[in-house]
Amino acid sequence: MSPRNKVCILGSGNWGSTAARIIAENVTKLPSFDNTVKIWVYEEIVDGKKLTEIINTHHENVKYLPGHKLPHNVVAVPDAAEVVKDATHIVVVIPHQFIQHLLDTIHGSTRPDARAISLIKGIGISNQGMTTMTQIIHRTLAIPVSSLSGANIANEIAEEKYCETTIGCSDPDEAIVWRSLFNTPYFQVNCVNDVIGVEFCGALKNVVAVGAGFIDGLGLGNNTKAAIIRIGFLEMRRLAMHISGAQIQESTFMESCGIADVITTCYGGRNRRLAEEFVKTGKSMTQLEKELLNGQKLQGYLTAGEVHSYIDSRGVNDHFPLFTNIYQICYEGKPPHSIFDGLNVDFSNDTRTPSPAL
Ligand SMILES: NC(=O)c1ccc[n+]([C@@H]2O[C@H](COP(=O)([O-])OP(=O)(O)OC[C@H]3O[C@@H](n4cnc5c(N)ncnc54)[C@H](O)[C@@H]3O)[C@@H](O)[C@H]2O)c1
Ligand SMILES: O=P(O)(O)OC[C@H](O)CO
Numbered sequence: 001m002s003p004r005n006k007v008c009i010l011g012s013g014n015w016g017s018t019a020a021r022i023i024a025e026n027v028t029k030l031p032s033f034d035n036t037v038k039i040w041v042y043e044e045i046v047d048g049k050k051l052t053e054i055i056n057t058h059h060e061n062v063k064y065l066p067g068h069k070l071p072h073n074v075v076a077v078p079d080a081a082e083v084v085k086d087a088t089h090i091v092v093v094i095p096h097q098f099i100q101h102l103l104d105t106i107h108g109s110t111r112p113d114a115r116a117i118s119l120i121k122g123i124g125i126s127n128q129g130m131t132t133m134t135q136i137i138h139r140t141l142a143i144p145v146s147s148l149s150g151a152n153i154a155n156e157i158a159e160e161k162y163c164e165t166t167i168g169c170s171d172p173d174e175a176i177v178w179r180s181l182f183n184t185p186y187f188q189v190n191c192v193n194d195v196i197g198v199e200f201c202g203a204l205k206n207v208v209a210v211g212a213g214f215i216d217g218l219g220l221g222n223n224t225k226a227a228i229i230r231i232g233f234l235e236m237r238r239l240a241m242h243i244s245g246a247q248i249q250e251s252t253f254m255e256s257c258g259i260a261d262v263i264t265t266c267y268g269g270r271n272r273r274l275a276e277e278f279v280k281t282g283k284s285m286t287q288l289e290k291e292l293l294n295g296q297k298l299q300g301y302l303t304a305g306e307v308h309s310y311i312d313s314r315g316v317n318d319h320f321p322l323f324t325n326i327y328q329i330c331y332e333g334k335p336p337h338s339i340f341d342g343l344n345v346d347f348s349n350d351t352r353t354p355s356p357a358l
Helices: 014-027 051-058 079-083 096-106 133-141 154-158 174-182 195-217 222-247 248-254 256-268 269-282 283-294 302-315 319-329 335-339
Strands: 007-008 037-038 074-077 087-091 115-118 123-126 130-131 145-149 163-168 187-192
Touching: 007 014, 007 074, 007 079, 014 037, 014 074, 014 154, 014 174, 037 079, 037 283, 051 074, 051 115, 079 096, 087 174, 087 222, 096 123, 096 133, 096 302, 115 133, 123 133, 123 195, 130 133, 130 195, 133 145, 133 195, 145 174, 145 195, 145 256, 163 174, 163 195, 174 187, 195 222, 195 248, 195 256, 195 319, 195 335, 222 248, 222 256, 222 302, 222 319, 248 256, 248 269, 256 269, 269 283, 283 335, 302 319, 319 335
Parallel strands: 007 037, 007 087, 037 074, 087 115, 115 145, 163 187
Antiparallel strands: 123 130, 145 163
16 A cells, blocks of 8 residues: 655644645545644744644634634644655645745755645745745745635635635646645635646735725725726736746636635735725834734735835836835835826736737
8 A cells, every 4th residue: 555645734824724624624535645734833922832732732723713623633843844754745825925934944854756835825036036936935845836826815714604716736637636635615626727827816916905905094985996906906917927928827817816816805805904004094014914913914015015126127117007006105105095196007908928018
């Protein structure tokens, strides 16, 4: 009999803990998988006790997913290298700002035949340009990496409210395995052969969410927010196509990771909520994150900065007025009302390939 596959999870925040619930239930029904699911927990002290000990004793991540029990086969471990060392399937789900440090920690500890999937919504910036999380993970670990993203507010999924998600995977056989680990009656997975299209959608929608929050903070209505969602969606597609048009399928934007995630994030996400507070209180995003999120992390305002550094360095700001305005409101003290400046952009000539105008 061949040895069983083992899945592990790197990250135990709000989404990481919710994903752990799903995966840990699914592996018990998959004969090819070991039942134990190790999860790496960034160790911290909660009410005088280590978070790993609380999770392993009470089977609940009381800080990041309170009120939802984790299956008993989820085992919290504070050492990331220990978590990955015998895993065949590695689920990476941490805030994107911490990815490189985590990868450096586990470098050399993974199995050569392991594969990974990124649930992270974020991008990286380097001298070479913009990089996706799967590209960053692949560069360090040299294993195949897929992506998962969708209209997925973690708390709603933990309550088992029906939703969809998208897996981007280039190998059809691997896609089947990843789907078997995530799919449930309430969490419907669709697989597409477009790894980076899925993750560009997941990362860039967080910038649009910040814009939607500004609209709510200004007390404007649904029509205004719909306009921001529409323009934001088109700027997302334009930027993704500009960077990697040849590799991205236009149809990906119509999956859960695309249009559906933009909608849910602009109504129910943390980035939206804190952007509303930003306008109402005048406090910085970092201050609001500390005051209101109890350790959870925002991705949107960081991604707005990363996107800006890319489009500014290439002199294409005029093609992305909404992303530019959101950046300037977040970082340069521009008034929230300036979000409407120069938004009358023509997207009608955007095609599959990078726009010649860019
Ligand atoms: N929460 C959601 O609804 C949701 C849904 C889909 C995707 N995502 C994405 O999933 C990713 C992870 O988000 P989340 O919601 O699980 O996390 P979170 O924001 O709820 O929690 C933050 C996590 O970061 C950890 N952390 C703090 N400092 C750290 C450090 N220095 N190094 C490493 N880890 C550190 C904390 O322990 C905690 O686990 C993000 O990219 C997010 O956009 C989140
Ligand atoms: O709470 P947010 O803003 O990080 O968004 C959560 C999810 O990404 C929505 O799909």
